[in-house]
Amino acid sequence: MRELRLKGRSIGLARPIVMGILNRTTDSFYDKGTYFDFDRFLEKxxxxxxxxxDILDIGGVKAGPGDEVTLSVELDRVVPAVEAVASRLDVAISVDTWRSEVLDAVLDAGAHLGNDISGFGDPDYTKVAARHGAGVVATHIRLKPRVPDPNPVYDDLVANVRDFLLQRVDRALRDGVDPRSVIVDAGFDLGKTTAQSLLLLNSTKSLVDTGYPVLISASNKGFIGETLGLDITERRLASIAAASFAMMLGAVIFRVHDVLGTVKALDTIAALRGDDVVDRFASAQET
Incomplete structure (x- = not known):
């Protein structure tokens, strides 16, 4: 059985893996800072x-444009959060950061995975992950995080994204990251128009064929809203549908806001196609 190795944790990939989004930001595009308060963060x-x-993805800086968040502020937001979650819950912890200094600190604090939307823009990022034995998410982006990219143009979108990600994976492997610790993400809405994000979602199998677990991060994103004319508060069911569609194409990890709804949908698909649906609360084992 395939497995994901995250700093001593082993997560089997025979069933869908759900990553819950939990931001400690004041300006998240979706929750608008609802969980910045530490007690509310822990309750969530x-x-x-x-x-x-199966995984909690903690973020201290939103992906889109906004006020500057310095290194020290990001550290203040995410390090205590990781420490608290690690001491409180038996769950794999991912941190949504593109800074190697932040990755180093949160891995020391108890995190297992670095979710980097910059495509390893920081050259030390994968070196830090390798030193800790941690996992990494290689994400496609055309420019840089927080930089507007309203009119992206590609020669061959699907091929360009696939080649970019394989180059980043190669770098991670050269720096010593375990191949079983690498995840790839097409980066919907990150330097893509709505039509481009839809094409990438429909082409999920092109990334599945790389042999690396594919992360789908479509939850409540702009391309879903624009496709259906939905406000940010109206995209829950469409987000679950996008995750379900990607699962049918071979994706295995799903970064979502609505964990319970997504779990029910994906586990139903797994059961219908004859997969063993096991107790997800026992899926992550310390080794």
């Missing part, structure tokens, strides 16, 4: 794990 962490999250 408890809720997501009780709903079946």
């Amino acid at each position: 962490a408890d809720e997501l794990v009780a709903a079946g999250a």
Whole structure:
């Protein structure tokens, strides 16, 4: 059975893996800072794990344009959060950061995975992950995080994204990251128009064929809203549908806001196609 190795944790990939989004930001595009308060953050962490999250993805800086968040501020937001979750819950912890200094600190604090939307723009990022034995997410982006990219142009979108990600994976492997610790993400809405994000979602199999676990991060994103004319508060069911569609194409990891709804949908698909649906609360084992 395939498995994901994350700093001593082993997560089997025979069933869908759900990653719950939990931001400690003041300006997140979706929750608007709802969980910046530490007590509310911890309550939400408890809720997501009780709903079946296999991984919690903690972020201290939103991906889109906004006020500057310095290194020290990001550290203040995410390090105590990781420490608290690690001491409170038996769950794999991912941190959504593109800074190697932040990755180093959160891995020391108890995190297992670096979710980097910059495509390893920091040259030390994968070296830090390798030193800790941690996992990494290689994500496609055309420019840089927080930089507007309203009119992206590609020669061959699917091939360009696939080649970019394989180059980043190669770098991670050269720096010593375990091949079983690497995840790839097409980066919907990151330097893509709505039509481009839809094409990439429809082409999920092109990334599945690389042999690396594919992460789908479509939850409540702009391309879903624009496709269906939905406000940010109206995209829950469409987000679950996008995750379900990607699962049918071979994706195995799903970064979502609605953990319970996604778990129910994906586990139903798994059962219908004859997969063993096991107790997800026992899926992550310390080794």
